[in-house]
Amino acid sequence: MHEQTVLLDAWEAALLPRRPDVVRVGLAVPLTGPLALTAPSALDLAGLAADETNAAGGVRGRAVELVTVDSGRPPQAVAAEAAALHDADAFDVLVGFHTSAVHRAVEAALAGRVRYVFTPPHEGGRRRPGVVRIGSSPRAQHTAALGWLVRHRRARRWALVGNDYVWPKAVHRAATGVLGGLGAEVVGQALVPLGVDDPGALLDLVRRTRADAVLLSLVGRDLVTFNREFARAGLDRRVVRLSGALEENGLYAAGGDSTGELYACMPSFAAADGTVDAADDEGQLALQERHARRAGPTAPVVCAYARGVYDGVRLAVALAEDGAAPRPAPAVPRLALADGLAFRAVRPG
Known part of the structure; x- marks a missing residue:
C-alpha cells in the first residue's frame, strides 16, 4: 500500500x-x-x-x-x-x-x-x-425537492428557519420564489446567529404559524440541536422538514429519524437501500x-x-x-428521506 x-x-x-x-x-x-x-x-x-x-x-x-x-x-x-x-x-x-x-x-x-x-x-x-x-446554488439545490414535497406531502404552509449569514439568506430568497410558483406560501421566517443552544423560539414560530413544513438552512451542530428539540416537542410526526445541509454525521448526531417526515437534498448520500441512480x-x-x-x-x-x-x-x-482543468458540472442534488440512521433516496417525479 x-x-x-x-x-x-x-x-x-x-x-x-x-x-x-x-x-x-x-x-x-x-x-x-x-x-x-x-x-x-x-x-x-x-x-x-x-x-x-x-x-x-x-x-x-x-x-x-x-x-x-x-x-x-x-x-x-x-x-x-x-x-x-x-x-x-x-x-x-x-x-x-x-x-x-x-x-x-x-x-x-x-x-x-x-x-x-x-x-x-x-x-x-x-x-x-x-x-x-x-x-x-440555492435554487438548483432546492427546487426539485420543494416541488416533490408540495405535490406528494401536501406541504403548503412553509416556515423558513436558518442561521443568520449569506447562504441561508440566499436559500430563503430562492425558496420564497419557488414556493410561490408552486401555489404554496411562506408563513414565517427566522434567522438566528450561529451557536443555537435553545431553539425554543424557532419551535414557537412553527406552532404559531401553523406551518405544515419547515425548510431548514441551519448548519452543523445548530441543525442537530433543532432536530433533537423538534422531536422532543412532538412536532416531528406532523410537520415535514427539508434541509439542504443535513448529511450523515448530522443525522447520526440527532439520533436518526423514523417518522417519515425528515428530508434532505444534497448531491450525494450513502443510501443504504440501493435506490440511488446506478x-x-x-x-x-x-x-x-x-x-x-x-x-x-x-x-x-x-x-x-x-x-x-x-x-x-x-x-x-x-x-x-x-492550471487549466475543466470546470466540473455541479453535482445534481438528490432528495433523500431519513430512515433511522440512514438515508433512503427518493426519486423526484
Missing part, C-alpha cells in the same frame, strides 16, 4: 522550507465551530484523494501534501490567515469546505492570487477570478470501500460534505498540474 499523505499544520508548512518535489494543497476545513462534527470525514476523504494522486505518480512526479487551516472560526480570521499563509508560500492551491460567509471573506482576501476550490453548496451570485465552486450508487460504494480500506473499520462516514472535499482535492490537483 502507498504511504499515506502527509498532513501538515498550516504554520508548520509556512515555516518549513519548501521541497521542490512537493505540491501543497491548502485544506480549509472546520476543525472548530458548528460544522466541526463533519471534520473527521472531510479530513479522511481529502487524505484519500491525495493518496490516490500520489499512488498514481503525483503531480508530474511531485508528491501532494495537505496543509490544514481551521475554517470554523470567524470569517475575517480565516481569511486573514489564508492570505498570510499564501504569502508565506504555505500552499499552491486552496480547497475550502466551510460556510459561505467564510467563503466570501476568503475569496476577497486572496483576490484571485491563487486558485481556490469551494466545495459545499454555495450562495449563488457572481464569483471572483480564481474561484471554482463545485456545489449547487452510476451514482456504484461510484459512492466504490469510494466508501476505498475509504474503509484506508481508514479501517472505525472510519468516519463518507458524508455528502466529505464527498465534496474529495472531489475538490482531485480538482485542485488537476489545477496544480496544468
